[in-house]
Amino acid sequence: MATDVSSGLRDIWQRRLRYRDSVYRFLSKRKVMAAFTILPALLLFVFITLGPIVWAIAAGFFEIPVFVPQWEFILFDNYVELLGEGVFWASLWRSILFAGGSTAFQLVAGIGIALLVNREFRFSGLVQTVVILPYMIPTAVLGFMALWMGNAQWGVINRVLIDLGLLDGPFSWFGRHSTAMIAVILTSSWKFTIFVTIMVLARLQSIPTDHYEAARIAGASRLQMFRDVTLPNLKSVVFIVLLLRGVWMFNKFDIVWVLTGGGPGDATRTAPIYAYELAFGMTRLGKAAAMSTLLFVFLASVALVYFRVLQPAQEVRTR
Incomplete structure (x- = not known):
């Protein structure tokens, strides 16, 4: 009796060990480990980033009433209406002007x-x-600081x-159209120049001092050392900054909204401001989604x- 019980327990233990070993072998495979490593980040990306993008693209083909759950499929009507509006093209131009001016200033100052x-x-x-x-x-705190400093009556700048x-x-300063x-x-x-400074400073500190010593000898x-040593080594960082700062400033909403709300008049009504007004001011959610899609494509x-x-990529690879 005791022998049978001991033999049964031994069989159970051996089966448990075989099961554990098979699980370990399965998890030790390169593809399985890669899948389990990437899957959580991939799911997070799908639900937080890719999901809203797909939803916004799909919503652009519908008329979405605010208080009615039924969406009306209107195909390209939102896009046709947007592309025929002068307000849309004007807001797009202001976004390009804001992004281009900000990026250029930040790059030089940074x-x-x-x-x-x-x-x-x-x-x-x-x-x-x-x-x-x-x-x-x-950003909101900085915006209110700038409003206080630039106030027409008691601002320190004036x-x-x-x-x-x-x-x-x-x-x-913020109340005149010009x-x-x-x-x-x-x-x-004032705020985002420091991003450029951090990127450029990190690259400057990685340039070997031997290059400057050779140029000095x-x-x-x-000026020649800056032109022939420093500037070529900064090209890769400048390319990255141009893309990142350009895209981020084009999509910038918070600082513009805090400072002017898109005014005075329409002086600072950039594309993100106009999309916000369409969605939450005019309750044209489908049209706002279509505009977001157009900006994404642009x-x-x-x-x-x-x-x-x-x-x-070629410039970075050569460094």
């Missing part, structure tokens, strides 16, 4: 700041930390300019041209 803080001097580490601080400030004799009286876009570009660049000036086309013309 490289300049990176070159300055890359030098060895006393408290250089502290200065680099202070330079990064604006990037850590929440007060300084009046004291210096550059202004005769109070000036509404200066609102410039003010928004400069305010957004050859009699090169500072950015994808620009990115395709960018990769074909500038070939940033």
Whole structure:
């Protein structure tokens, strides 16, 4: 009796070991491990990123009443209506202007700041930390700070300019049609220039000092060293920054909304602002989805041209 029980327990234990070994062998396969490693991130990407994109593309073919659950299929009517509107093309142009102006300013200022803080001097580490601080400030907080500083009545910017004799009286930087876009570009660049600075600074610190020593021995000036050593090494970073900052600033909503709400009038009504107004102001959800799809196609086309013309992957590979 005891022998039978012991034999049964031994068989159960051996089956358990064989089952465990088979599971281990299955999980040890390269493809299985890759699937289990990638699957969670892939599912997260599908539900958080790909799912909303597919939903927005599909919603663009419908008229979506706010208080009625039934969607009406209208095929391309939303797209035809958008493409025939001057408001849409004007908002698209303002987005291009905002993205282009912001990216250009951030690129020039970011490289300049990176070159300055890359030098060895006393408290250089502290200065680099202070330079990064604006990037850590929440965008909404920075926007309200800019509104307070640029206020026509008691803003510090107007007060300084009046004291210096550059202004005769109070000036509404965000409230005038002629200066609102410039003010928004400069305010957004105040925060996002630091992203360029961080990227460029990291690349500057990876350039071997031997290159500069060789150029100095050859009699090169500072300008020549920047042109022949620094700038070629920054090309890969500049290409990345151009794409990232251009796309991000084109889609930027929060800083523009906080500063002007798309005004005054339509001076800063960029494409994301107009899409927001369509969806939540005019309750045209299907039309807003169609506009989002058009903006997605536009950015994808620009990115395709960018990769074909500038070939940033080839530039990075040569570094």
